[in-house]
Every structure is written in C-alpha cells, then in structure tokens.
Amino acid sequence: MSSRPMPPPNPLTAGFWEAARRHELVLQRCACGRFRHYPQPLCPECYGGDWSWVPVSGKGAIYTYTVTHRPFHPAWAGQTPYVVATVELPEGVRMVSDLPPEDTEAVRIGAPVEVFFDDHEAVTLPRFRLVR
Amino acid sequence: MSRAGTCAIAGIANTPYTRGTDKSTLDLHLEASLAALADAGLTPADVDGVLPSASAGRTAEDFILNLGLRDLAFAPTAHMGGASLISSIQNACLAIDAGVASCVLVPAGRRGYSGERISAGRGVMEPIMSTLVEFEAPYGNVGAAQWFAQAAQRHMHEYGTTSEQLGHVAVTCRAHANLNPQALMYGKPMTLADHQASRMITTPFRLLDCSLESDGAGALVITSADRARSLGRGDALIAGVGEAHSSAPTSITQKPDVAVVRSLQVAAARAFAMAGITVAEADTVLIHEGFSWYVIAALEALGVVKPGEGGPFVADGNIRLGGPLPVNPHGGALSEGHVSGVNHVIEGVRQLRRTVEPARQVPDCATVVVVNEGNFFDGTVLVLEKGQ
Numbered sequence: 001m002s003s004r005p006m007p008p009p010n011p012l013t014a015g016f017w018e019a020a021r022r023h024e025l026v027l028q029r030c031a032c033g034r035f036r037h038y039p040q041p042l043c044p045e046c047y048g049g050d051w052s053w054v055p056v057s058g059k060g061a062i063y064t065y066t067v068t069h070r071p072f073h074p075a076w077a078g079q080t081p082y083v084v085a086t087v088e089l090p091e092g093v094r095m096v097s098d099l100p101p102e103d104t105e106a107v108r109i110g111a112p113v114e115v116f117f118d119d120h121e122a123v124t125l126p127r128f129r130l131v132r
Numbered sequence: 133m134s135r136a137g138t139c140a141i142a143g144i145a146n147t148p149y150t151r152g153t154d155k156s157t158l159d160l161h162l163e164a165s166l167a168a169l170a171d172a173g174l175t176p177a178d179v180d181g182v183l184p185s186a187s188a189g190r191t192a193e194d195f196i197l198n199l200g201l202r203d204l205a206f207a208p209t210a211h212m213g214g215a216s217l218i219s220s221i222q223n224a225c226l227a228i229d230a231g232v233a234s235c236v237l238v239p240a241g242r243r244g245y246s247g248e249r250i251s252a253g254r255g256v257m258e259p260i261m262s263t264l265v266e267f268e269a270p271y272g273n274v275g276a277a278q279w280f281a282q283a284a285q286r287h288m289h290e291y292g293t294t295s296e297q298l299g300h301v302a303v304t305c306r307a308h309a310n311l312n313p314q315a316l317m318y319g320k321p322m323t324l325a326d327h328q329a330s331r332m333i334t335t336p337f338r339l340l341d342c343s344l345e346s347d348g349a350g351a352l353v354i355t356s357a358d359r360a361r362s363l364g365r366g367d368a369l370i371a372g373v374g375e376a377h378s379s380a381p382t383s384i385t386q387k388p389d390v391a392v393v394r395s396l397q398v399a400a401a402r403a404f405a406m407a408g409i410t411v412a413e414a415d416t417v418l419i420h421e422g423f424s425w426y427v428i429a430a431l432e433a434l435g436v437v438k439p440g441e442g443g444p445f446v447a448d449g450n451i452r453l454g455g456p457l458p459v460n461p462h463g464g465a466l467s468e469g470h471v472s473g474v475n476h477v478i479e480g481v482r483q484l485r486r487t488v489e490p491a492r493q494v495p496d497c498a499t500v501v502v503v504n505e506g507n508f509f510d511g512t513v514l515v516l517e518k519g520q
Binding site: 007008010013038063064068069070073074076082084086095096109123125127 | 267269270278
C-alpha cells in the first residue's frame, strides 16, 4: 500500500509539526491576538511579524466536506469511500482532515469534531473525528 | 475608464480537441498560434507580444525560437491558474493601448488526457499550492474535484441546491455540444437520468459533473481595433476586462465563504463598469467550468441571479439555447473540451462573427461575457462586443 504524501520540511511551520509529535495542536497567534492558519510570516490584519505557537483545544465543527469515492492518490486506493472534511475551530481558523472510516455515514455540516493524533514514521498528523 | 473597444480579438484558432494525442503541449500551442495568425491575415513576423501560458509550462522563448520572432517587445506571464487567459488578454490590451506592442499572441491549452491527467494522479501542483501540499494533501484532499465539491456541498447546505440542479447544467452543456461537430461529446446525448445514474466521484459530484480530460489548444491574436478592422476582423471588440484576487490563493477550504466566488463578483463589477454594461445586456455567457456547480456559482457571482437562486434558475431552462441567457453554446469544458478556457473565448468571437452552426447561433448576439476561474477562486471576466 502506498503511503500518504507527507508534509515537506518547512522552517516556518516546524513548530506546528513538532507540537503534533507531542500530541499537541498549536496555532500561530499574532502579538495582536489574532490566530491564523495556514502559517505565514506576517499578520494580514496588523502586518506584525511577532507571533507564537499557542496550544488550542482542537474542538471544532464540520464547515464542509466531501465523500470521495474515487482515489485521487494511490494512498487511498482501497480506502474509498473516505471523507475529506474542512473543520472550523473556535479560534476562527479552518483545518482540513480526512475522517476515520466509521465517520463516513454520520458526517454532517455542523457536526462537532475533536482532534486526535495519527503517528507516522517521521511525522504525526493532527486529524479530526466526530465527537460521539 | 471604458476600454471603449480600443482593442479587438483579430484572430482565433484551435487544434482539434481529442482524448489522446502524440503531440506535445508545445506542438499544440504552435499549431493553434500559426492558425490564429493566418485567421487574422497576419504572420509570425507581425508578432511583437506573446503571453505564454504558465500553467501549460510555456515560455516566451518557445515562441521566439519556433516562430522566428525577431522583435518581441512584451512577454509577461499571468499566474492565475485557470483564470490566467483573461488576465493575459487584459495585459495585451494595456500593452497595445500604451504603444508597447501592436500584435499580441495569446496561446493556451493542455494535454489533460495524455499528459497531466488528474484522474490518473498526474495533476500538476503549481508552486502556489505549497500550503495545500503541506496541510491538505496529507489528508487526501488532492484533486480539484474534491476542492470544488466541498464548495458545492456548502452551497447545497446553505441554499438547498440539489444534484438534479447540477445535472441540468451538465445536460444543457451536452445538448449544446450535440450541435457542435468539434465537441468531444458530439453525437453523445445525455439525459438527466443519465447524469443521476453516473457514478459518484466525490460528493456531490458525479462523473458527469466533471469537465473533460482532453488534449488541445487554442490561440488568440489581439490588435488595436483599427488594425483589426483594416484586416476585416473587427467583429470582436474587447469592451471590458476585470481580474480579482480577493483572498490568498492557498486553498478553496480557506475562503471566508466557500459558497460565494467573491473574486468573480469583484472581477465582473470591474469588467462591466469598464464596458459600461450591466449583466442583463449579455446575450450569452461563457463560463470556463471545471465542474457543473461552478456555472451556478458564477451566475450568482455575476449578478444574473441572487446567491442561492442559481440552482432553480438553471433547472428552469434559462441557460439553454433559445432561453433568456444561453450559457456555453459550444458545450463548455463539460462537453466540448477542457482547453484552459481559451475555447470559451474562441466561441464568443465566433458567435460575434456569426460563424457557428446556425442551430447554435445566439440570435442578434452583440454582447458576450466570458468567465475564467483559477487559483482557488481567483476570477477574471471579459466582455466582448460586436464591432463592424
């Protein structure tokens, strides 16, 4: 079985992936208080470059999703159908995650989700699942 | 500021649209370019501007070398993915109005079947997609169908849009393609039942909601309106152009409201203001549609209907030939071919020239609106008006 495409090394985002390795979800927060994701050097509101990684709860809700029946990548061959969901977090950011197979039937827009951590050889992926 | 038709599309041509080719992307672009120049009554010796397609991997050097260009003055490249073509048309007009160039060649097209075939996992991740590669590809969000499907899903959630309404877009494009001998789906009728029975790709998109993987290219030759008229090619005046980059193109999932194509709203407002028209004056709208849902979203963004009204509007037959606002009379990317949107512009010019099959001719067609989308909802809009 082919493996998932993994995130390439990126100095700007290293702290995000290091935290995931510790099973912690962190987001970039500007000195002005605004959270942002995906990571970027400057705050688009205040243009400031001072920011830090801040731990967040990882509890959110499904903003939208699609149930994919045809693999667009070999890693998901034999895994279809699977759900790709866009999750909205209370910090005002969105993250994308595939859901565990047991969530495929139950997924709905607005459904509450929580983060869990999927350990791979070199990278740990923060993922989301429906709150049961 | 109105363009007031200072520039025109003087030459158009396309290669055949196929599913399978031995030709390279460059071969296809050169073939279309030479034919478009001949269509305008010009030769490569007249070309002093060329706007290559970055998403097709083409550069000015390709054309300098192969067309023997001796005096190229202008060669910027637009980086707006599927919205690049109309952005390049705007660049051509700016250069011509400023006296920087006088005859600008705009080639586009792809090997979407034989080359970068998405369904075979051979789609190309452009540099702009680095955040998607890092934060979405590891979770299996890797295909354009999945990105747009999530927007469509949200649209259905907010407005009650249905799969049958998406199907009406696909069926309309297919019916138009069946009047167009160069369409890939010519001679292949499709009903709403066929659409509903086609296999699910990624909800809500079925196979027949997805545009064609096809090989082919087209090219445009843009000159001043005066020069176009002197060539006997003054039919398609460029009345307005608008482009908009309304949010960072990191991913469709990151748009403030994925059910609204905001950059298209902005681009359309710019293009209509420049042309001095309202959308009600459009005789036909050509929408470069990767997916059926995008036609509904674009009609809403253009202001043809209010947000959420697009689904019922298409289901009521409004976008068919013979209806109040025919959309994609050539069959579009869904049924003519996916040619990076250049086939939509070419169709618009042919409608103004009155050179399409009579059954596809929009009566008294004088104002054409063309829509491009790319780079995760970047939008570009072109208004063409019939000249003399």
